[in-house]
Amino acid sequence: HISSLSRYKSQPTKTRDGKAITLLANAELPEDISTISAAGAQGIGLYRTEFLYMNRLSPPEEEEQLAAYRDVVEGMNGQPVTIRTFDLGADKTVDGGRQLSQNIVTNPALGLRAIRLCLTQPAMFRTQLRAILRASAFGKIKIMFPMISTMNELFQARNLLEQCKAELDREGLEYDRHIEIGAMIEIPASAVCAEMFARHVDFLSIGTNDLIQYTLAIDRIDDHVNYLYDPLHPAVLKLIHMTLEAGRKHQIPVSMCGEMAGDARYTRLLLAMGLENFSMHPNALLEVKRIINETDLAQLPANTLQIMAVSDAIEADMLIEQINEPDH
Ligand code: PEP
Ligand code: MG
Numbered sequence: 001h002i003s004s005l006s007r008y009k010s011q012p013t014k015t016r017d018g019k020a021i022t023l024l025a026n027a028e029l030p031e032d033i034s035t036i037s038a039a040g041a042q043g044i045g046l047y048r049t050e051f052l053y054m055n056r057l058s059p060p061e062e063e064e065q066l067a068a069y070r071d072v073v074e075g076m077n078g079q080p081v082t083i084r085t086f087d088l089g090a091d092k093t094v095d096g097g098r099q100l101s102q103n104i105v106t107n108p109a110l111g112l113r114a115i116r117l118c119l120t121q122p123a124m125f126r127t128q129l130r131a132i133l134r135a136s137a138f139g140k141i142k143i144m145f146p147m148i149s150t151m152n153e154l155f156q157a158r159n160l161l162e163q164c165k166a167e168l169d170r171e172g173l174e175y176d177r178h179i180e181i182g183a184m185i186e187i188p189a190s191a192v193c194a195e196m197f198a199r200h201v202d203f204l205s206i207g208t209n210d211l212i213q214y215t216l217a218i219d220r221i222d223d224h225v226n227y228l229y230d231p232l233h234p235a236v237l238k239l240i241h242m243t244l245e246a247g248r249k250h251q252i253p254v255s256m257c258g259e260m261a262g263d264a265r266y267t268r269l270l271l272a273m274g275l276e277n278f279s280m281h282p283n284a285l286l287e288v289k290r291i292i293n294e295t296d297l298a299q300l301p302a303n304t305l306q307i308m309a310v311s312d313a314i315e316a317d318m319l320i321e322q323i324n325e326p327d328h
Helices: 002-006 032-039 062-075 114-120 122-135 151-171 188-192 194-198 208-216 223-228 234-249 264-273 282-293 304-309 313-323
Strands: 022-027 044-048 081-084 141-145 180-185 203-206 254-256 277-280
Touching (some): 062 081, 114 122, 114 151, 122 151, 141 203, 151 180, 151 194, 188 194, 188 208, 234 254, 234 264, 264 282, 264 313, 277 282
Parallel strands (some): 022 277, 044 081, 141 180
């Protein structure tokens, strides 16, 4: 099966009726880079930086981070790398993170995590922003902020970034002056208000792992409620659709970097909704590419988007099977 997929590696990604799609990879560890190149990704759509902060007592210094980001961007040979600022807290615990948030909280997923934690630790956040900026002198880098829920968070993050740029200017250190900035849409409120964010960023990226967790109120790591975790829930689909519409309206790219983007079962549905940028685990890439290359968008069932109005999970499953029938 793998070998039959490998012929897709060198093919461009586009639907049978000619719509070009961008397939990017998610990276969690430096060693993922070789798998990513082998899978034929067009870049990295989500570079998770949490690994840098794990299993240690103090956060990494600027030079260490710069080396890590430079390695990845050079390893990608000119392809774009979207670096997400540290998303610690909740399910992403760190040993050295103990001093970051000492409170034992009942609902860590609703607590001080991701951008919220970044903004309460400005020194640590600035170290990361400086390292990312400096690495942008060595290749195409974009910056992405996790779990944005208010405009204020976005402005604060941007402000810190501008301060870091000014510092680097004073120090005579190089960086990409046109570095693009994006926000992750992974909170229902942010999907509903995606337009508001779309006006102020260069791109949006939908994090379905958290978006589903927060929309359906199910802890993403709690096996007891796992059965409720459903990307086809109409609320989830409507929020994804709203985010894509906001991107179209404001003419900025929207990508998806949660697990849903790498699940071949949803590829055609997402194509029909207008998703053009998929970022996923490198192992999922060729199968998703095969589906894209074998799909004629114009031939998808006319009722594809009706799935957003389907209230019954069994009916939604039937519809998705119909969408995925090979002759479409
Ligand atoms: C997501 O929430 O979908 C996502 C891509 O981020 P993470 O899984 O790292 O929280
Ligand atoms: Mg997330």
